Amino acid sequence: MNGSKGVSLTRYLIEEQRAGRINGDLRLLIEVVARACKSIAHAVSKGALGGVLGDAGTDNIQGEVQKKLDVLSNEILIEANEWGGHLAGLASEEMDHCQPIPNVYPKGNYLLLFDPLDGSSNIDVNVSVGTIFSVLRCPDGVTEPNDEHFLQPGKTQVAAGYTVYGPSTMLVLTVGHGTHAFTLDREQGSFVMTQRDMRIPGDTKEFAVNMSNLRHWHPPMRRYIDELLAGKTGPRGKDFNMRWVASMVADVHRILTRGGIFIYPRDLKEPDKPGKLRLMYEANPMAFIVEQAGGAATNGYDRILDIAPSKLHQRVAVFLGSKNEVEIATRYHRETQ
Structure with missing residues (x-):
C-alpha cells in the first residue's frame, strides 16, 4: 500500500489542506460526496432485496431509460450536498439543467457535476457500476449559477473522482496532486487509502x-x-x-x-x-x-x-x-x- 496503510480519506484531506493544496471548503465538499457514495454503495449492495432494481419508468435528458437506482443515486447526491454551504450549484447527467443551491442554505464557491450511477445498464445483472464527480470553481461574483457557469474546460477542475461499487467499494480521487485510491472499510465506515500515487504504464497489451x-x-x-x-x-x-x-x-x-x-x-x-x-x-x-x-x-x-x-x-x-x-x-x- 506504498506506505499509506491506515490513512483515512479524512486524514489525507486534512494533510492536503495543511500543505496548502486545498482549502477547508473543498475538503468538506469531498467528504460529503464520499458519504453520499457510501449511501449509494449500501443501496447497490442490497440489489433485489432493496427493491431498487429495474426501470424507473422515466427517461433522462439524453432520452435514455432511467433505472430506479439512477434516480435514487441522483437524489442521494443532491440531498447530501445542497445544505452543506460548500456549493453554489450542482449539475447531474440525470437532470435537464443545473440546480442552484436553495436560498434557505448558505452558499459556497464550488460547482459540483456528477454522473450518479455510471454503467447503470449493468445493475440488473450484478456487474460493477459507479459514481463519477467533478468539482469546478464558481466564477467570481456569481451567486445564482446557471448552465453557462458550468461550461469550463476540464483543465480548470479542482478535484475529480469516481467510486466503483464492486466486490469492494473504492473511491479514486485527485485534487491535482496525483491520483489515489481509497477502499471502504465497512466495519469502520470510512474510506482508507490503499494506493497512493497510482501510475498507468505507458505501454500496454x-x-x-x-x-x-x-x-x-x-x-x-x-x-x-x-x-x-x-x-x-x-x-x-x-x-x-x-x-x-x-x-x-x-x-x-x-x-x-x-x-x-x-x-x-x-x-x-x-x-x-x-x-x-x-x-x-x-x-x-x-x-x-x-x-x-x-x-x-x-x-x-x-x-x-x-x-x-x-x-x-x-x-x-x-x-x-x-x-x-x-x-x-x-x-x-x-x-x-
Missing part, C-alpha cells in the same frame, strides 16, 4: 472497446484496432487482449490498476453526434484522474481537458489510458484531418 460497433467506425479507428488484432504478426509486433465491461468506471479502474486503453469513438451510426460519452460528467473527470496518474486522454484529435464546452450535456469521443497507445490512436486520427 490491453484495450477496451465495444467491438460490435466496428462496422460503424471511421477509417483511422478501424486502422488502429485492425493493427491491435493482427497481434505478433502485425505492425505492432505483439498480441493484445480485449476487455470490455460496458461500465466506464469499471473499465477505467482496470486501466488505472494495470494499464490499457479505453476507447469510445464517434461513429457513423449516429454521425451527427461527436461521441457517446458526456464531456462534463464523464470525460473531463476521468481525463483529469488519468492524466494525474501519468496517462493521456484525447477525443482522437485534441486533449480532452483543453476542450471548451458549449453545452452542459455535450458529448465527446474518448481515448484514454496508457500514454503511448493514446498517442498512436490520436496520431492516426490527426493524419486524416
